[in-house]
Amino acid sequence: MPEHEMQPAFVLVRPQMGENIGAAARAMWNFGLERMRLVSPRDGWPNPRAVAMASGAGRLLDQAELCETLDAAIGDLTHVLATTARPRDLTREVLTPEQAMQRMRGIIADGGRPGILFGPERAGLENADIAAADALVSVPVNPRFGSLNLAQSVLLLAYEWGRLSDLAPPAQRGEGAQQDVLGRASKAEIKALSEHYEEELEQAGFFFPPDKAASMRLNLRAMWGRLPLSSADVRMLHGMLRQLVRRKG
């Protein structure tokens, strides 16, 4: 099965502004999704405003499947979810984006072909559109303020797909964390640093008065031991100390 068939189709139903179609394409491609379908876009197709907005994700528009009716757009799908701002149809299950994308993964793993519907900018999906859906998806927003636009809804759903994806390599995370661990100073380096400071501070009369000296030393060692210093930090801290005490001579 080609990789793109292991993704849900994102179906924009009667989208109005070309800009929003382009922005939706960008939002999808940020998270590796590339199967867009368009049902009867208001301003016809292709749409130069969509192309201009999609820059970098234009391929999704070129490959988008254009359909006259919603039935045609979802005919080959086995499962359909419908996004809605305010779930009105209480007979239908309402999923969070996370639940929706988990379900889509399960469907695909079982050999199904899922899709998700997004309504027109102003009014959203009509009851007739929703009739074909197995369940609804709604982003839980502030009850006092919900103002997600089409491209933002697509973005959040696509983000959830990416978040749950084991396929998409979270490259940044791995590299940084690994580097952090690799660059971490050894306990021997920390000990040498701690001793260097303790020695010079002793010379400078820092551990005073005498009855507090022991606990001051302990605090200092505890601080060096607790801080996540890299080997480079340790070298810099040695160099700083050497330079600070050199002045005295």
Added chain:
Amino acid sequence: MPEHEMQPAFVLVRPQMGENIGAAARAMWNFGLERMRLVSPRDGWPNPRAVAMASGAGRLLDQAELCETLDAAIGDLTHVLATTARPRDLTREVLTPEQAMQRMRGIIADGGRPGILFGPERAGLENADIAAADALVSVPVNPRFGSLNLAQSVLLLAYEWGRLSDLAPPAQRGEGAQQDVLGRASKAEIKALSEHYEEELEQAGFFFPPDKAASMRLNLRAMWGRLPLSSADVRMLHGMLRQLVRRKG
């Protein structure tokens, strides 16, 4: 504690377009977030384009804290995360949005005051901005295509905040962890410490040769910014430095 103080501050650093500030406010308010701070917005403040775009979330703009410098904007915070598209600073931990918001919840539960930085539209945060951050946040996007704009980044972080709000409050932490967070130095304390060291090291001729001085200073600031220092650590480090340089006299 007022409800809004139990939220992370969203700090927009040198934002350019008023429209994006307004869109960021809407994105935040969708998920109940209302603590916005603005560092030196390019087109001044207030900005009518921001107001027009924010419709419905205008209150966030009215109440936004306007700051001239990043230091002023984060001075009272105990923990700062910095968003970045391509993590360059490999010495710093890189979190996903989910990890970032989980951490912020834990910090707030422990009495800390966290914030999250968003850079200007074109270039993102500079290394000097990132120096004060405890860790980075990066949305894992398609390695072949990453095109999130400012308001979209804000939206995804705000969404993660909202998503985790539905879950149970963060697990109880040990006494030690709580003590650690409560004692955490504010960013203003860290800045003063950093300046104290920089000044004395300057006097001591540490920043040499001249062509390396700028990067040495940045490394030093980045180290102070990254280390989880307590207020007690900071006092000790000030005291150590004073004592070390006193000898010379």
